[in-house]
Amino acid sequence: MGFLALYEESRDEDASPDEDEGRILPEISENELLNLLKLIPEQHFTQPPPRYTEATLVRTLEEYGIGRPSTYAATVDVISRRDYVERKDKRLIPTETGKIVNDLLVQYFPDILDYEFTAHLEDELDDIADGRMEWHSFLGEFYAPFEKQLENARKNMPRIQQEEYVGRECPSCEDGQLIIKYGRWGKFIGCTNYPDCTYTEQYLEYTGIRCPVCGDEHGGEVVERRSRRGRTFYGCSRYPQCEYSAWKLADVRRDAGLPPEEDEAVIQDEAS
Ligand SMILES: [Zn+2]
Ligand SMILES: [Zn+2]
Incomplete structure (x- = not known):
């Protein structure tokens, strides 16, 4: 779930505080939004797995090697705080916002949203922390493709605004x-x-x-x-x-x- 941190940082640089407040992503017309919402259920062909609780989510992150003990609590905090999930009977249920953000991120940042890629990245970060790997070359290898995806997302990602009265x-x-x-x-x-x-x-x-x-x-x-x-x-x-x-x-x-x-x-x- 390291992508959440990256996603937030990249937004900070290119959005003025005013733009950043109050919208998840910038505007979209009504029809585009409706089409997008219609698309989402059709993409989920298989039966969804039972919803995670905080505890089972952390256990699953551990199994996949994503995140570290020091980041689990922050990860759960961020997805709740940004309303990507809501709690029902201790289960974390994705909200409409969460589903839209997830689908857009998977589409525009396939690498970073890939379990194995993220787990591998975490291993490399551990190597850097332990002095077994040099960070300049690591960052260069990571950032060049990421920058391209970021540029593409900036240009092409649909702009969505949800309003709750x-x-x-x-x-x-x-x-x-x-x-x-x-x-x-x-x-x-x-x-x-x-x-x-x-x-x-x-x-x-x-x-x-x-x-x-x-x-x-x-x-x-x-x-x-x-x-x-x-x-x-x-x-x-x-x-x-x-x-x-x-x-x-x-x-x-x-x-x-x-x-x-x-x-x-x-x-x-x-x-x-
Ligand atoms: Zn009181
Ligand atoms: Zn007013």
Whole structure:
């Protein structure tokens, strides 16, 4: 899954912050999008395998030699944060966004999305880290073909924008609608009149756990938030009135008197 890091870095260079905010990839016309969405189910001929949980996903990455213990937690975090997957009963279900991004990446970056290529790449990176391989020649061999694919994708990859309405009017311009947008650090709420209206709100991801401090008295709920440096933490929906916070969901569950979740324990063990 090293491609996710590469993909993000390449976007950073060529997109201005404004372009980067709020869209997964730049625009596409309605008909193109419909055709693309129609195409996707037809490409999946075989019965899909059972959906991964975080634990089985990590185990599978291990089997394929993709990623390293230090990157598993980040990988799972990134695919959730960017809404490539959503959780249902601990299973990670690909979202429409996830399917579109995956199909486009497989089409435009076949090497990097290939299991064996990625596993081999990880081995070579290990060799460099251990001083058994020289990094200049490695990077040259990797980057020349990658640069060509990048150039091709820049020119030819269809431009897609998905919009998800919040169902409220913009309180700032009182004309636009609030929509969910995707920025560098995940979801946020913005206005359909952007760039004329730059109103934004934090998007709150509810955990379904009552705030251990004020839940009983005031009905506060624990929500997922992101620190300025992009780290996920948990806080109270009533912030700033209630300042409860914790770094890990496991801590929140403990504070709320709930039993720990099995899958989390597995991921943390394997990642540390
Ligand atoms: Zn507005
Ligand atoms: Zn609270």
